[in-house]
Structures are given as C-alpha cells and as structure tokens.
Amino acid sequence: AERDIYRPGEKVNFSVIIRDGNWKSPGELPVVLRFLLPNGKELKTFRKTLNEQGSLAGDVDLAVSAITGSYSLEVYSSNEILLASKSFSVEEFVPDRIKVTARLDKNLLAPAEPVSLSINAVNFFGPAASNRNYEAEIQVKSKYFQVKKYSGFNFSIMNQAVSNEKVLREGKTDEAGNASESYLVPAIFKNMGLLEANFYATVFDETGRPVSRMVSADIFTQQQFFGIADDGYSYYPLNQQIRFPVIAVDKDQRVLSGARAQVKIIKHEYRTVLSKAGSYFRYESQADDKLLTDQEVTISGDKTNYTFTPRSPGNYELRLYIPGANSYVSKSFYSYGSWGNNNSSFEVNTEGNIDISLDKAGYQPGESVKALFKAPFNGRMLVTLETDKILSYQYVEVSNRSASLDLKMTEAHMPNVYITASLIKPHTQSEIPLTVAHGFQSIKVDAKSRNIPVEIIAAKSSRSKTHQKVTVKASPGSFITLAAVDNGVLQVTGFPTPDPYNYFYAKKALGVNAFDMYPLLFPELKANLSSTGGDGELSMDKRTNPMPAKRVKVVSYWSGISKANSNGESDFEFDVPQFSGEIRLMAVAYKDDRFGSKASAITIADPLVLSTSLPRFLSPNDTVSMPVTITNTTARAATANASLQVSGPLKVVGTNIQNINLAANSEARVLFRIVASPAIATGKIRIDVQGMGEKFSEETEIGVR
Secondary structure, three states, X not given: OOOOEEOOOOEEEEEEEOOOOOOOOOOOOEEEEEEEOOOOOEEEEEEEEOOOXXXXXXXXEOOOXXXXXXXXXEEEEOOOOEXXXXXXXXXXXXOOOEEEEEXXXXXXXXXXXXXXXEEEEEEOOOOEOOOOEEXXXXXXXXXXXXXXXXXXXXXXXXXXXXXXXXXXXXXXXXXXXXXXEEEEOOHHHOOOOXXXXXXXXXEEOOOOOEEEEEEEEEEEOOOOEEEEEOOOOOEEEOOOOEEEEEEEEOOOOOEOOOXXXXXXXXXXXXXXXXXXXXXXXXXXXXEEEEEEEEEEEEEOOOOOEEEEOOOOOEEEEEEEEOOOOOOEEEEEEEEEOOOOOOHHHOOOOOEEEOEEEEOOOEEOOXXXXXXXXXXXXXXXXXXXXXXXXXXXXXXXXXXOXXXXXXXXXXXXXXXXXXXXXXXXXXXXXXXXXXXXXXXXXXXXXXXHHHEOOOEEEOOOEXXXXXXXXXXXXOOOOOEEEEEEEEHHHHHHHOOXXXXXXXXXXXXXXXXXXXXXXXXXXXXOOOOOOOOOOHHHHHHHHHHOOOOOOOOOOOOEEEOOOEEOOOOOXXXXXXXXXXXXXXXXXXXXXXXXXXXXXXXXEEEEOOOEEEEEOOOOEEOOOOEEEEEEEEEEOOOOOEEEEEEEEEEOOEEEEOOOEEEEEEOOXXXXXXXXXXXXXXXXXXXXXXXXXXXXXXXXXXXXXXXXX
C-alpha cells in the first residue's frame, strides 16, 4: 500500500507480489482477498488473478461513516491457504505540518558533563517554523555495555541505582525555527556503568498539534569496565581450583593493563524458618549470604584468571567491583562432588552452549565462511547447514575445546543459512554434568545483482494546482508502481518507503526442528488467547463518527502496475490539488527474482500559504477563535487582504475582512471568530487571501455535533 493510515471515506490502494521459496513467480494464479474490519468481520471478499509477474493491484473504498481502528487485508490461495496479510489504520487524523530534527553536540557523556540539545523545525512547504512552542524531556536509563571482540564476557552492571527522574524544559523556537536546551549529567551517576540519556523534542505547529523526535547519547560513568567470561560452565567439583577468566576494558573497548579490581566471593545459603502469618504457620526460606573472600587484584590483558577453590557444596557468586564502588559485575556458579555430595544433589541443565564466530558479517555467493567453534568440552561435533531443510552436514573433531571450519556459500544459501553444531560428550569424560552442547548461528548471504537500481525523474519543487509528470527508470520489462503521498501523512506513523528487495531477501527463521534425546527436556507450553465475546461489537458504535465531514483532503496518488519499456522507463502523471507541503514519490520495481525501490520528494508551496487552526468538530452554540497563519514564501514583502466566508450551521462574529502586512520569508496571523448554530450538520469555512496579484484560498469542512 502507499501508506498505512487512512481517513474514513478514502480509497485504500494495494499491490500484491507473490513469490515461491526460490523467488520465482507463480504465474497467473487465482487468489482470494479478504478485507477485515477491526472486529475481525469481513468487509469485502473478492477474487483476482495474478499477472505474468505474480502480482496484482486493487483498491477498497472506505465509507465516510467507517469505524476507526485497525483493518487488515488477507491474501489466500485458491484453496484457502493464507499467504500474507497487511494491517493498516483508519483514523480521523490530521497530517503533520512541520518536520522536526533534533541533534546533540556530543554523543558520549560523563558525570558532571554538560550537553546541548539543538532543535530545528521547518514547515514541509519550506519556510522555518518560527515562534512555535516546544518541549524537551530528558530521561536516563541503564544500558548494557557490550564488547564485540569479547562477546563471551559478561559486562552487565548489577546493583545500579539510576533515578527515573525526568527533566522537562519548555520554550519557543526563534525566527529560524531553532531552539536549544542544555543538560548537566548528574555527578551522582559515577560508577553506574553505561547509561543512556534519551532527549525527546516536541514542537507544536501553528494549530497546536505536536511533532516529536528523539535522540540519545551514551553516558560512561566509569573509566574501566570489568568482564567475567561466560563460557557455559556453571557447575564445578569441590576442592578443585576454578579459573575464572576476567578482563578490563575502557569505554572504547580497548583492553587495559594494571587495572585494580575488588573481588568478592559470596556464598548464598538459605535458612528454613517457621513463621506465622495471621492464624497460620508456614515455612519460609530466608537468604543468608556469607562473604568468603574480599581482596584487591590486578587485571592485565585478556589472559587474566581469578582462581577460587570451593570447599563446600552450594550456590556461589563472584563479584568484581571498581574499588570504592557499590555496583559490580557478577557470575553465579555451583559446586558439587565429594564428601557425600554428587551431581544428583543439584537440579542441573545437562545442555551446554557452543559459541560460533564468523569472520565477516555478510557474504556473497561464491565466498567462503571461516567459522570458529568454542565448545565446553572435547568430542566429535556434527556441523550442518540448514534453511527449511538440511543442506549439508559433516563431522568435526573438537580438541582444546575449539574447532574451525571453512564453508563455501552459494545462491542456495540466500538470503541466510544457519550453521548448527551438536557436540556429544564422550563417555570417558565424567568430571562435568554436561552431556551435550549445541550452537546456532545465522550466516547472511546477499546477492546485490538481484537489487534493481531505480531512478525517479521529477521536479524538486512546484506550486499547488499543477500537473506533474514523473518518469521512473528501472530494468527493461520490469513492473513498476508509483505512489505520491503527502509526507505529513507518512510522518504520522513513520511509514517507510516499500522495499520488496529487503522484504523477499529478509532474514528467515530456521525451519528445521531439532530433537535431542541426551538431556531431559520438557517443551514449553504455549498459551493460546481465546477470542473475545460476541458482545464486543457493541463498543464499535463508539468508533463511528455520527456527523462525518471531509475535514482533511489527503494528497495521495496511486499508479497501479505499469510495465517499463525497452529502456526501462515508465511515465506517470498526476494533478496536485490545493496543498502546501512535501510529497514523497515512492517507486517499486520488480522482475522475476529481482526487486528495487526508490524515494524522492517534491516541495509544494505557493507564494502565500494558508493554514487555519480549528478543533476536530464543534458542538451547537460553540464559539471558537480561529487563527489563520499566512506564510510569505518569497523574498519580497507584500500586503494582503484576508476574508472569511462560512456556510451551513456557522456564523461569523465580528469582522470577516482583515488587512495584513507580510515581510519577506515570514508569517503573520489574523484572528476570526465563528459561532455554531444550535443545529446538527456539516459546515464549510473558506479563507480567501488576495495578495501579490493573486488569490489564494483554503476551504475546510467541519462537523457540528
């Protein structure tokens, strides 16, 4: 679809592209389409036949009195198999008038360090959004510090005490639509690990509607971060020395030498006591933590180990502190074994993990993957390549708890393939409770040759009430669809330009189910939500507008499907109505297993742009003050005459004609008063501005209910 939000009374346009598992077109097959209401009932069902490229285009008209909510379009095969679905909203929304950007002068912060937030607001039709009210809110929360090179180490900070306090600032934008706010990071955030500061900037347009943006910055509250290796081990025998790999890095993820750390070993014990609750007695387990070790150590490089020997069975915790800090990094582990205790004294998970590392993030067909396997024990490992089936398998011997393998990628592995590893512990190894280990890793395989380059040739700017011609260049013989939509509408939901290439070549889930008889595992029970009762339809009446009015006329053009000529070109034409703003052109092209998309924009602005501020509706006998913002988009000053005309159950209070002086590239406001008669109907408000030798008009429908 050209967007994902519509108003009642509009037409929903859509296009469907169908491919099989090998991205081949199914040909001219019949399909069934169902258009569902928010309550799940069918609004419309119809049949269509795919074209030679396995696609189709269609539309559905929404009634002016259509209920608001989330609708869906479902596509079924001729034998009633659901192929895909698409959801969209129907709301009485108003398109955004302004575009807001927010920037920070620095992205890395520290306690007691200031940061400046810059806000810029511009009208979609070009000029700055000056003298607009804005709000800036700052929120701080914890964030996990992850070191890519040492992904096997845990750097998570425990015992943080980050306040959820929010900071709120208010003000007005200047003549250039700019505003700025400063924030000082509290000094009390010291030694709390990595934090994230989110800055929310909200600017209100001339009608009072908000447009928000968010930017964030990392706060490094300490100079060094400790990590403890998490290699899958959690159970260790008694009276044997345990080596815990530890590491210290700075905020840039560089390994440190000579870093001082405070180490504590805590043993968690539980005492069962008899307590009284009201007139009842019950047994409760109360935690009793014992501090076994408290010392300072030096961590240097990435080969440092901290050693500890457990003397009694139980639950232990290793903690690493920055000296003097309250927060820490921890690892929990268990001891088991001799002196009358063995593995049966614990409820353990007999599965281990295999870490699989790749030499690159993505590959092209024909390239080889260098995979490194890190296992919890030695043995014979089964390695497979899988998608929705097993493509290949081989056995690899694991020695020194590691192995490596080279795997060649082909087009059969697109868009991604899973490398899986299963390692079974030899019977002779009995010092650990693990019996089997598994690992999974997705490998991205991308063929750029299947991405069709798309070019849009159109004007960069134009006036309203003009005829636009657009040319789209793609692959010869490809099928092309063009949509032109008000960017203020697309911004409401953050609608991205449709991209069939990324959709069809998106990462796929592993389609092979693995069954393992070595450990004793129970499947996770999945709860199914029951349907709502039949009386849920009663609430639908509240989502119907009893007095609909075509308040907003959304700018939206849909071309349907067009076939490119031998030069790969396809021409489109559409008319721009009375409108000011930015129109986004979105083109989609496809042919066989190749897909592409492109977006560009046309700025639409007249010399004088009008904008009226009105509520969504009026009630009988309401009196409203209606500001009219008149923006001069030219580089010369002008005088203008503004007049107001109303019809239906509306009357003008006071004068309906005002004169106004407009400076170059600026805006001015005039104020009119309107009263609603004691009647239920739809009224019209028309503003005419005579200036610069032309007449500019804006007409708005509003319901009185």
